[in-house]
Amino acid sequence: MTLDRPHGVSIRTVHDVAGLAAVTDYFSDVWQTPRSAPPYPAEVLHSLVHAGGAVHAAYDGTRLAGASVAVFGPDRDTYSLVAAADQGLGYAVKQAQRAWALDLGVRTMRWTFDPLVGRNARFNLAKLGAAGTEYLVDFYGPMADGVNDGDESDRLTVTWDLTAPGPSYETGDREAAPATHNGPDGETLARRDLADDHVWCRVPDDIVKLRAADPVLALRWRHAVREVFTEAFAQGFTATGMSRDGWYTLTRDDRKDSAV
Structure with missing residues (x-):
């Protein structure tokens, strides 16, 4: 190879x-x-x-x-x-x-x-x-x-x-989805579309730097993101993408076959 x-x-x-x-x-x-x-x-x-x-x-x-x-x-x-x-x-x-x-x-x-x-x-x-x-x-x-x-x-x-050609999941329309959680900074942390196909969750810009500068705030981010992920994973979602601006895309397992 x-x-x-x-x-x-x-x-x-x-x-x-x-x-x-x-x-x-x-x-x-x-x-x-x-x-x-x-x-x-x-x-x-x-x-x-x-x-x-x-x-x-x-x-x-x-x-x-x-x-x-x-x-x-x-x-x-x-x-x-x-x-x-x-x-x-x-x-x-x-x-x-x-x-x-x-x-x-x-x-x-x-x-x-x-x-x-x-x-x-x-x-x-x-x-x-x-x-x-x-x-x-x-x-x-x-x-x-x-x-x-x-x-x-x-x-x-x-x-x-290891045999797949590469990423192939759709990302959906994050901006049109209602907010479900706020982050430690007071801004929207997570969104979920009305069709229940996708969840989006944001992470901080640089958790390693944040952890060194303010470990208490970093731990608040840990708990906030954990809440979104554990809830979504319990409902059959998996993480299928990450945007350049720090947003995960989570896709429900029974919907992944419809990805393009």
């Missing part, structure tokens, strides 16, 4: 001790933890590779510029434990994971991410064409890294059909 990637960038699976240690250090830097207390220790990565998983590393020349870890799930799908990359390389890293999985006959991949991080939502849903299929409340419990500390760890599970 031919992969799209920037000039000078190479991506390969990593098996050796030194290469896995470098990936561990990279993840420590991304999640702002001491390298002596990494979120994914090298010995754990080595065990996952030995068990049949894959650690991919992206190199810009000789510099490590991205990495991902994937393992097999219970239903012969794959689960991406973690992926991070320098700006502009994320898509190439995910495509490398996709190619690895397809070569093994796997059709789907799942992972979780923080639903308040709008840029990640747009990448996962609008760029890759995955769908948010499960809302997990405080999934990890308290987290002490430099990115998530002080917040509750809600996560959105995404499911990526």
Whole structure:
């Protein structure tokens, strides 16, 4: 499979001790933890590779510029434990994971991410064409890294059909839909159309910066978005899109086949 990637960038699976240690250090830097207390220790990565998983590393020349870890799930799908990359390389890293999985006959991949991080939502849903299929409340419990500390760890599970051509869901007419919830800033947080086909929900511009500046306000956003998502998911909706201005589109499961 031919992969799209920037000039000078190479991506390969990593098996050796030194290469896995470098990936561990990279993840420590991304999640702002001491390298002596990494979120994914090298010995754990080595065990996952030995068990049949894959650690991919992206190199810009000789510099490590991205990495991902994937393992097999219970239903012969794959689960991406973690992926991070320098700006502009994320898509190439995910495509490398996709190619690895397809070569093994796997059709789907799942992972979780923080639903308040709008840029990640747009990448996962609008760029890759995955769908948010499960809302997990405080999934990890308290987290002490430099990115998530002080917040509750809600996560959105995404499911990526590795054989699909890309995003194909309709977005509906958000502006014409009645408001249903207000956000912590006093503005409309969520809308729902009268046909009950779509729900739209807004997230803050940059939750990571907000969490660092005002953790109490960030937690209010967490609870407000959680209320919208858990209600919608209980009624059969999934997350199918994210706009550039920070609005999720949620589509009812029995309506997705009508998408164009």
